Amino acid sequence: MDYITLPQAVENFIAATNAHDVNALAAVFGDGATVRDDGTTYVGETEIREWIQVHLINPKIVITPTSFAGDRLVASGDGEFPGGPLSFAFVFDIKDDQVTDLTIDPV
Template identity: 75%
Template sequence: MNDITLPKAIDNFIAATNAHDLNTMAAVFGDGATVSDDGKTWAGEAEIREWIQGHLIDPKVVLTPTSFADDRLVASGDGDFPGGPLSFAFAFDIRDDQVTNLAIEPV
């Protein structure tokens, strides 16, 4: 990672994403968490696991952080999808070192 210091929950999110590990990634999210991505919202563990599998693991996404400020991470994402690498902004809400809400949008 570039010399960017990230909160533990976000560092865990990046590491689990890049490891393509469903269980480790799911553990990053707290009870009742939500993810907003591609115009849809996934809520709760089962839906978030579905999102992780379909949006991060299956396309083998690897994230490289480029900047971080005010709980907003900008990262380059590459993987098995057309047009990559692409830049994404990840807006995190965090409680007790777990992600409670994540909103993703292209940059």
């Protein structure tokens, strides 16, 4: 696979997700960040930490990037959930090397 150049915040998001590290993953998000995933919006540190635990850590998600253009990462997500691996689009808004907004949709 060709090497994909990613912004530092996206690299940090992938590394922390794949390491199943709640604290490192929470640190990727800036103050007042928003995550939209699976029809729900999570705002702020408390809600985002809960989303991280339930949607990324508990099912032991591993993200494998396949492409990145503009602010959109397409990646394969696998873990302990039925039907995996699945492809997802992660659309990031980043400020000062932290994620301020993340939207995740199936591809």
